[in-house]
Amino acid sequence: MSNLGNKTSLCTDAGYMSRNKHGEQLCGDHVEIIEKEDGTLILVLADGLGSGVRACILSTLTSRIISTMMAESMSLEECVETIAATLPVDPARDVAYSTFTIIRIAPGGGEAEIIQYDNPGVIMLRDGKLLEFDKTMSTIGGKKIFRSKIKTAEDDVFVAMSDGVEHAGIGGRYNFGWKRTDIAEWLEGLYNVGFTAKTISTILVEECVKLYGNEPGDDTTAATIRIRRREPMNFMMGPPANPDDLGKMHALFFSKEGGRIICGGTTSQLAAKYLGKEVVPVLDYSDPDIPPIATVEGVDLVTEGVVTVSRVLEYARDHLDENKLYSKWNTGRDGASRIARKLFEEATDINFFVGRAVNPAHQNPNLPINFNIKMQLIDELADCLKKMGKRIKVSYF
Amino acid sequence: MKKVKICIGSSCHLKGSRQIVEELQYLVKEHNLQDKVELGGTFCMGNCVNGVSVTVDDELFSVSPETAKEFFEKEILAKVG
Numbered sequence: 331m332s333n334l335g336n337k338t339s340l341c342t343d344a345g346y347m348s349r350n351k352h353g354e355q356l357c358g359d360h361v362e363i364i365e366k367e368d369g370t371l372i373l374v375l376a377d378g379l380g381s382g383v384r385a386c387i388l389s390t391l392t393s394r395i396i397s398t399m400m401a402e403s404m405s406l407e408e409c410v411e412t413i414a415a416t417l418p419v420d421p422a423r424d425v426a427y428s429t430f431t432i433i434r435i436a437p438g439g440g441e442a443e444i445i446q447y448d449n450p451g452v453i454m455l456r457d458g459k460l461l462e463f464d465k466t467m468s469t470i471g472g473k474k475i476f477r478s479k480i481k482t483a484e485d486d487v488f489v490a491m492s493d494g495v496e497h498a499g500i501g502g503r504y505n506f507g508w509k510r511t512d513i514a515e516w517l518e519g520l521y522n523v524g525f526t527a528k529t530i531s532t533i534l535v536e537e538c539v540k541l542y543g544n545e546p547g548d549d550t551t552a553a554t555i556r557i558r559r560r561e562p563m564n565f566m567m568g569p570p571a572n573p574d575d576l577g578k579m580h581a582l583f584f585s586k587e588g589g590r591i592i593c594g595g596t597t598s599q600l601a602a603k604y605l606g607k608e609v610v611p612v613l614d615y616s617d618p619d620i621p622p623i624a625t626v627e628g629v630d631l632v633t634e635g636v637v638t639v640s641r642v643l644e645y646a647r648d649h650l651d652e653n654k655l656y657s658k659w660n661t662g663r664d665g666a667s668r669i670a671r672k673l674f675e676e677a678t679d680i681n682f683f684v685g686r687a688v689n690p691a692h693q694n695p696n697l698p699i700n701f702n703i704k705m706q707l708i709d710e711l712a713d714c715l716k717k718m719g720k721r722i723k724v725s726y727f
Numbered sequence: 728m729k730k731v732k733i734c735i736g737s738s739c740h741l742k743g744s745r746q747i748v749e750e751l752q753y754l755v756k757e758h759n760l761q762d763k764v765e766l767g768g769t770f771c772m773g774n775c776v777n778g779v780s781v782t783v784d785d786e787l788f789s790v791s792p793e794t795a796k797e798f799f800e801k802e803i804l805a806k807v808g
Contacts, residue, residue, distance in 0.1 A: 595736040595770025611735055611768030613748055621740040622768055634770070636737045690773075 339560050340439030340484060341678050342371045343719060345528025346553035347535045347653065351381045351494070352545035358385025359492040359551035362397040365719065369437030372400050375553045377449060377492040379427040385549070388417055392428040400434060406445060406477075410470045431490040431553075435482065439557040442488065444478040450496045453514045454480070455487040458521040460514040486557040487530070489517060494550030495534065499541035508541060524675050526718075527554035529660070532653045562588030563677035567635055568597055568685030568704060570727035579727045580604040583683045584628075591672060592626070594635030596689065602626045617664035631672060633665030639707050641666035642673070646714035649674055673715060680715060682724040684708050729764045729807055732782045733790075736771035739778040746792035747779055754799045763807045 346361040358381045364372045374397045378388030392413055399409045417428065429448035435441075444452050446465070454461045465476040491513075500507045516537070520530055531552040538550045564586045570579050580601060583590070592598045602609045609632065611624040620641055621634035645666065648655045659670035673680060688701045712722050731751065735744050748768070755764050774780045777789040783802050790798045 599770055609770060611770065613733075613735075613752075613766065613768045615745050615748070618745060621735045621737070621744075624768070624770065634735065634737055634740060637740055689771075 340482075340557055341369070341560050342435050342439055343527045343556040343558055343678070344371060344373055344554065345526055345531055345718075346373075346375070346551060347528065347531040348549065348551040349494075349535050349539055349546050351547065351549050352542075354381050354549070356383055356386040357551070358382065358389055358549040359494070360386070360389035360393045361551060361553045362393040363553075364397045364401050366401050370401075371433075371435040371555065372397050373433045373490065373553055373555060374400075374430060375449065375490045375492065375551060376428045376430040377494075377549070377551070381549055384418075385428075388428040391417060392430055396430060396432060400432065406432075406475070407470050410473060410475070414471045414473075429493075433488055433490060433555055435555060435557070439482055439484075442478075442480045442482050442486075442557075444480065444488070446476045446478075447473055450491050450493055451510060453489045453491075453510070453517060455489075455514070455517060455521055456483060457485070458518055460511070460518065482557045484557060484559055487517070487521065488555045489530070489534070490553045491534075492549060492551040494546060494548035495538050495552060497548050498538035498546075498550065500547065502541065502543060504541070508538070525660075526649075526675050527556050528649060528653055528718075529656050530554045530556075532656060558678065560678045561676055562586065562679045562681070563591065563672060564588055564681045564683065565591045565593070565673070566597060566601065566683040566685075567593040567639065567708065569600055569687040571686040571688075572727075573687075575727050576600060577604075579683060579685065582725075586681055588679070588681075589630045589672060589676065590628075591631045591633075591669060592629050593633050593639055593669070597635065597685065598624060598626060598629075598632045601629065605629075614663070617662060617666070620664040620666050623665040623668065631665070631668055633669060636704055636707065638665040638669065639711065642669045643707055643711050643714065645670045646674065646711060646718075650714055650717050673720075674718060677720060679721040680712075680723070682708060682712060682722065683727065684724060685727050728762075729803060730767065730782075730784055731764060731803065732767045732769040734770070734772050734774075734778060734780040735768040736775070736778075738771070738775035739780055742778045743792040744779045747781065747790055747795045750792070750795040751799060751803075754796065754804075758804060760803075760807060764803060 344363045348357045350357045358378045362374045374393040376389040376392035378385030396409050431449045432445040434443040465478045496507050498508045531554045534552040605628050607627045624632040626632050645659045659667040772780045781788045781790045
């Protein structure tokens with residue numbers, strides 16, 4: 331039983347970032363991340379020959395075909411043969427060509443299987459240090475493919491990349507590009523900060539773009555998987571529609587395992603009363619647009635509601651997309667930044683406790699807040715968090 | 728000690744409670760009233776329509792960023808000075 335508990339308490343966090351070659355509209359690298367229902371994670375990073383539209387088609391087809399077939403538990407041989415038979419042939423070079431890296435993690439952050447064809451080698455960090463792992467070569471359809479199987483451990487980090495990363499700085503800061511061991515050393519410095527897989531990938535690609543002098547000479551992509559412990563978090567916003575349900579809502583919220591976030595003035599006042607504690611607002615405006623946070627003994631974070639959560643939603647959308655705002659919420663002391671760190675970085679399983687009471691004080695046409703906005707905010711935030719790979723449960727009261 | 732609490736709830740925030748907090752913090756300091764006036768925040772007082780809600784020793788006032796200075800002079804400075 332305890333063994334099983336240990337196994338299932340691990341999970342994965344996966345994310346990637348790409349930057350196009352300077353002047354290109356399309357990216358010739360493509361990443362697919364699939365999480366199967368049983369918890370198996372499959373990540374495929376493909377780099378199509380050349381750049382622009384042809385490369386984009388090649389890499390998209392390659393990563394989609396491999397990830398879909400792998401998710402259906404088909405063999406690697408079948409995947410590679412299918413790609414060879416499907417990809418359009420480049421008339422100039424007479425080859426259909428896209429390199430790829432596949433990382434498959436068994437359910438519960440178990441064994442990792444890494445399959446590599448011609449991309450820069452996957453960098454693996456264990457306990458924050460580069461760990462070189464064994465590879466065996468096999469030839470499938472004339473392609474030399476390297477396979478590895480690794481027993482994973484908590485906090486292992488895997489970083490796959492396209493050659494745009496290793497070529498960064500060629501002829502500039504680094505005569506022969508950014509060396510694999512140097513990239514690994516650089517990544518070691520990011521370990522333990524608690525960045526999400528997406529943010530680690532973003533920072534790595536941003537560094538490459540800098541090395542390229544802001545004009546990447548190639549499509550540059552990094553894709554990261556972290557093996558991490560499951561971390562539950564509970565998020566409460568709004569009093570229940572029926573005041574009689576308040577006791578039940580509080581009893582459920584405070585009996586759950588994990589961190590606790592409460593959003594909304596009335597909501598936190600009611601929760602404080604339940605706990606027999608005081609709400610103490612902290613009059614500190616570190617972000618002028620976000621209302622100050624408050625403290626309630628026994629609750630990890632107490633913030634205002636709609637204004638703060640709107641900003642969290644903005645950060646969530648950005649984190650899934652270009653991830654331009656991560657440095658803002660990564661360091662901010664305001665309520666929205668704090669919620670973002672707890673939900674995006676710390677948590678893996680989030681329970682939403684949403685109260686559907688209509689705040690009579692807000693039902694006035696002169697106020698820019700209303701009940702529908704609040705419900706919509708929660709729906710969209712939950713949706714974004716799902717896309718980040720979190721397990722979400724929403725309960726309404 | 729006068730206790731002044733400014734609502735920092737959603738509605739009052741959008742109506743400018745930050746400016747009022749900052750203005751009052753500045754005025755209290757300028758008049759050297761730190762040991763006579765205690766400024767604090769509070770969440771929603773259920774008086775959103777007339778916000779920004781501010782209480783002085785539990786007496787409720789409606790203040791806006793424009794009237795903050797006048798409010799300070801009339802309701803705080805005059806009564807502690």
